[in-house]
Amino acid sequence: MIGITTPQQSPDGLQAAAMRQAYVSAIIQAGGLPVLISSALPEAEWQGLYRRLEGILFSGGGDIALERFAGQPHPEVYGVDEGRDAFEVALVRAAAESGTPFLGICRGLQLVNVALGGTLYTHILDQAPNALDHSYENPEVMIECTHLVHPVQIEAGSRIGEIIDGILPLQVNSLHHQGIKDLAPGLRPTAFAPDGIIEAVELPGHPFGLAVQWHPEWLTGQEHTRRLFKAFVDAAHARQ
Numbered sequence: 001m002i003g004i005t006t007p008q009q010s011p012d013g014l015q016a017a018a019m020r021q022a023y024v025s026a027i028i029q030a031g032g033l034p035v036l037i038s039s040a041l042p043e044a045e046w047q048g049l050y051r052r053l054e055g056i057l058f059s060g061g062g063d064i065a066l067e068r069f070a071g072q073p074h075p076e077v078y079g080v081d082e083g084r085d086a087f088e089v090a091l092v093r094a095a096a097e098s099g100t101p102f103l104g105i106c107r108g109l110q111l112v113n114v115a116l117g118g119t120l121y122t123h124i125l126d127q128a129p130n131a132l133d134h135s136y137e138n139p140e141v142m143i144e145c146t147h148l149v150h151p152v153q154i155e156a157g158s159r160i161g162e163i164i165d166g167i168l169p170l171q172v173n174s175l176h177h178q179g180i181k182d183l184a185p186g187l188r189p190t191a192f193a194p195d196g197i198i199e200a201v202e203l204p205g206h207p208f209g210l211a212v213q214w215h216p217e218w219l220t221g222q223e224h225t226r227r228l229f230k231a232f233v234d235a236a237h238a239r240q
């Protein structure tokens with residue numbers, strides 16, 4: 001049973017607990033049972049659900065509230081949902097502490113970093129030295145979600161390096177305008193874009209604590225991506 005985090009609003013602005021099918025399908029394809037988690041669950045309820053989950057997927061979405069990491073205000077900051085932030089930060093800390101396998105994707109990577117004490121560039125293009133444009137996105141043209149924008153160099157001896165085994169460097173999509181600035185204590189950076197932006201992190205010593213800045217759920221046609229989801233679901237099975 002893999003919990004998938006969700007925003008509190010759908011794009012039409014109504015309250016919702018929904019997530020794109022690509023995440024759900026990727027977990028099913030890897031042999032997992034996906035369960036959407038509402039960010040509006042009161043703490044007593046989420047603790048009960050949390051105990052039954054074998055893994056948590058921290059999904060993509062809007063930006064994290066700047067107050068959580070003393071971030072620099074920027075006009076491109078969008079989609080902040082403080083209730084979702086609070087819920088997910090608690091969930092990251094619980095999963096990090098108790099050894100529940102987790103996979104962070106895009107916002108999920110940024111969330112893991114902030115929850116464990118790191119900071120973010122609030123708009124990479126204006127703040128990181130010599131930055132590439134990582135925000136290759138147009139919600140009207142979903143085909144762009146599968147467009148491979150830049151390579152990532154995977155660190156030798158990392159968990160993700162073991163999982164994707166030999167497919168180096170990796171070409172990935174890139175649908176983010178924020179990224180890790182100061183890495184959280186305890187996290188290891190395990191993949192980098194050509195401009196030095198951190199594209200994957202892991203929590204050493206954790207059964208499966210891994211996050212990527214790209215969107216593998218759109219790339220399940222690729223062998224390395226299927227291996228990533230399979231490794232996550234297998235780690236959750238092992239936890240049962």
Ligand code: MN
Pocket residue numbers: 134150173174175176193199213214
């Ligand atoms: Mn990128």
